[in-house]
Amino acid sequence: MNDYLQLEPADRAAIDVRDVTKTYDLGDVKVEALRGVTFTITRGEYVAIMGPSGSGKSTLMNLLGCLDRPTTGRYFLDGSDVSTLGDDQLAAIRLKKLGFVFQGFNLLPRTTALKNVALPLFYAGINSKKRNATAADQLREVGLGDRMDHKPSELSGGQQQRVAIARALVNDPAVVLADEPTGNLDSQTSEEIMALFGHLNDGGRTIIMVTHDEDVAGHARRIIRLRDGRIVSDQVTVRS
Amino acid sequence: MRLTQYFAEAFAVLAGNKIRTLLTALGLIIGVMAVIAIQVLGAGMSGAIQGILGALSDRTFIVLPNQQQADFTRAAIRLSDLQRAKNEVPNVVDAIPAAPQSLRGRYGHTSRRVTVGAGTDERFAATTPIHYGRKLDPDDIALARHVCVITEKAAVKLGITGDPTGSSLRVGEHRYRIIGVLGKSNEGILPGPVAADVAIPYTTYEREYARSRAIVFVRVLMDDPSKVADTEIAMQNWLKRIKGGRVEYQTFDRKSFSKAIDGIFGAVTFVVALIGAVSLLVAGIGILNIMLVSVAERTREIGLRKAIGATRFQVLLQFFIEALALSAFGCLVGMVLGIAIGAFVNGQFIVKLSGITAPIPWVRSIAIATGFATVVTLAFGTYPAWRAATLDPIEALRYE
Numbered sequence: 001m002n003d004y005l006q007l008e009p010a011d012r013a014a015i016d017v018r019d020v021t022k023t024y025d026l027g028d029v030k031v032e033a034l035r036g037v038t039f040t041i042t043r044g045e046y047v048a049i050m051g052p053s054g055s056g057k058s059t060l061m062n063l064l065g066c067l068d069r070p071t072t073g074r075y076f077l078d079g080s081d082v083s084t085l086g087d088d089q090l091a092a093i094r095l096k097k098l099g100f101v102f103q104g105f106n107l108l109p110r111t112t113a114l115k116n117v118a119l120p121l122f123y124a125g126i127n128s129k130k131r132n133a134t135a136a137d138q139l140r141e142v143g144l145g146d147r148m149d150h151k152p153s154e155l156s157g158g159q160q161q162r163v164a165i166a167r168a169l170v171n172d173p174a175v176v177l178a179d180e181p182t183g184n185l186d187s188q189t190s191e192e193i194m195a196l197f198g199h200l201n202d203g204g205r206t207i208i209m210v211t212h213d214e215d216v217a218g219h220a221r222r223i224i225r226l227r228d229g230r231i232v233s234d235q236v237t238v239r240s
Numbered sequence: 241m242r243l244t245q246y247f248a249e250a251f252a253v254l255a256g257n258k259i260r261t262l263l264t265a266l267g268l269i270i271g272v273m274a275v276i277a278i279q280v281l282g283a284g285m286s287g288a289i290q291g292i293l294g295a296l297s298d299r300t301f302i303v304l305p306n307q308q309q310a311d312f313t314r315a316a317i318r319l320s321d322l323q324r325a326k327n328e329v330p331n332v333v334d335a336i337p338a339a340p341q342s343l344r345g346r347y348g349h350t351s352r353r354v355t356v357g358a359g360t361d362e363r364f365a366a367t368t369p370i371h372y373g374r375k376l377d378p379d380d381i382a383l384a385r386h387v388c389v390i391t392e393k394a395a396v397k398l399g400i401t402g403d404p405t406g407s408s409l410r411v412g413e414h415r416y417r418i419i420g421v422l423g424k425s426n427e428g429i430l431p432g433p434v435a436a437d438v439a440i441p442y443t444t445y446e447r448e449y450a451r452s453r454a455i456v457f458v459r460v461l462m463d464d465p466s467k468v469a470d471t472e473i474a475m476q477n478w479l480k481r482i483k484g485g486r487v488e489y490q491t492f493d494r495k496s497f498s499k500a501i502d503g504i505f506g507a508v509t510f511v512v513a514l515i516g517a518v519s520l521l522v523a524g525i526g527i528l529n530i531m532l533v534s535v536a537e538r539t540r541e542i543g544l545r546k547a548i549g550a551t552r553f554q555v556l557l558q559f560f561i562e563a564l565a566l567s568a569f570g571c572l573v574g575m576v577l578g579i580a581i582g583a584f585v586n587g588q589f590i591v592k593l594s595g596i597t598a599p600i601p602w603v604r605s606i607a608i609a610t611g612f613a614t615v616v617t618l619a620f621g622t623y624p625a626w627r628a629a630t631l632d633p634i635e636a637l638r639y640e
Binding site: 067 | 252256545548551553
């Protein structure tokens with residue numbers, strides 16, 4: 001019996017992916033980026049997704065991040081099926097349930113750290129007083145309580161990534177998705193950021209990280225490896 | 241929707257790109273400025289002319305032979321006709337020759353050319369303020385006295401200082417006792433009968449200047465001003481009848497003057513609207529271009545906003561409001577400059593000439609500025625905003 005036919009999501013699963021495929025139709029050629037991927041991630045897990053380029057890890061990340069829809073298969077996020085939602089419904093899911101951390105930080109220039117962190121709350125329709133208070137709390141949590149009024153250009157790379165992490169957390173998401181979060185950072189800063197992720201995970205956050213760096217992946221508790229659109233291994237790591 | 245927040249962000253973006261914002265808005269600034277300045281000037285001009293016409297009495301109208309007709313000589317009006325008209329045309333109190341004569345005036349040792357016109361008493365005259373002495377009264381007219389009322393301008397021309405009433409002014413072959421000096425007139429822009437330097441009783445004027453020649457203008461004085469239209473027709477028909485043959489006359493009163501002037505200003509307004517439309521198009525294309533550049537430059541930002549949960553509508557709104565803020569800025573500055581320039585030119589020229597200060601057409605100016613901003617935003621801000629809203633977040637985040 002295939003898991004796919006079971007319509008209810010697995011208990012306590014933050015993410016439940018069942019036989020998901022993704023095919024890009026490029027006119028003449030069809031590119032099968034994912035060829036049937038099934039896994040679950042329970043709440044509180046810290047998972048690294050690894051694989052060489054072209055393995056489908058970016059495609060998987062986009063699907064997990066509700067930026068795209070699977071061609072076939074089912075995806076339950078925090079208990080609800082999001083595989084067939086429309087653009088605006090997906091936007092609402094991203095707003096409520098997901099937090100993104102990017103390699104390039106993607107902070108708004110000429111905007112203070114506080115305002116950057118508060119941005120998701122703006123789209124959630126929260127009033128400015130409450131937005132600022134929540135964003136300030138979140139910045140303090142990532143250790144930037146004294147940098148709230150600084151603009152990205154006035155912050156170091158590590159500090160910028162902390163701001164981005166605070167922004168990812170400010171809406172209290174079910175899952176934090178990090179795409180090569182240390183790709184633009186030196187090794188010492190990378191360690192700091194990884195320590196922050198570890199700390200957040202200890203606090204109960206579900207974290208999924210895409211990386212090609214074994215050292216970085218080593219901080220996660222579970223590594224899913226992809227190759228040619230399929231999972232080739234899925235193992236729990238021993239923390240160093 | 242927290243619109244104020246959108247506006248605050250839009251203004252921050254525009255302020256962050258000052259030179260670009262200014263250059264983009266410049267087209268709009270110039271367009272709105274030109275249109276509003278012309279509106280303000282038009283209002284000043286129209287106000288001045290209406291003011292002057294307002295000074296004309298409702299109890300008079302002008303009748304004159306048409307310039308182009310088969311037998312102009314036959315149509316010419318003579319003094320004897322006017323005396324008959326008074327008795328034969330209903331509602332006509334009197335009909336007086338109204339074209340002023342240009343003659344040499346002498347006061348003391350000063351000698352200048354002045355215009356002499358037929359003056360009426362207050363019932364039929366303009367409500368010009370009096371400076372010294374008094375205006376012509378019915379007795380002056382009934383007795384055809386040798387008295388005159390001069391304008392302030394004429395007093396200056398003749399080198400008169402202080403109160404000249406009682407002294408004598410020689411005009412051509414005749415002498416007149418000055419009985420009054422009119423104050424600053426409202427008639428500066430209008431040439432012709434209402435602006436004669438020296439007004440003598442029309443009875444005196446008829447006797448001394450109008451006996452033997454054809455009369456160019458006739459000013460008709462009415463008893464009941466509400467019957468002006470009927471009286472004009474009656475006067476024309478009566479003239480046609482006594483002249484016999486195919487003669488043509490036309491009449492003007494305050495209302496038909498107003499109407500003619502309204503027609504002129506209507507045409508001016510239409511041309512201004514056309515200029516406005518062209519400048520709107522040019523300015524709009526500038527804004528369209530810069531908004532497309534802005535969307536392209538901020539592709540990653542748009543991707544990020546969408547990734548963290550902004551809906552298409554929210555992204556659309558952001559860029560739409562940015563275009564709106566840009567055009568609102570341009571239109572506001574254009575409006576302020578337009579009013580300033582219009583009011584300055586109006587004050588320097590029209591008010592000085594006419595002595596009438598027309599109110600600035602605030603409502604119309606604001607309506608024009610708002611209209612411009614709305615049209616530009618809707619026509620040229622929607623497409624870039626739609627482009628931003630429909631970007632694919634994955635592509636946008638990857639954009640370098």
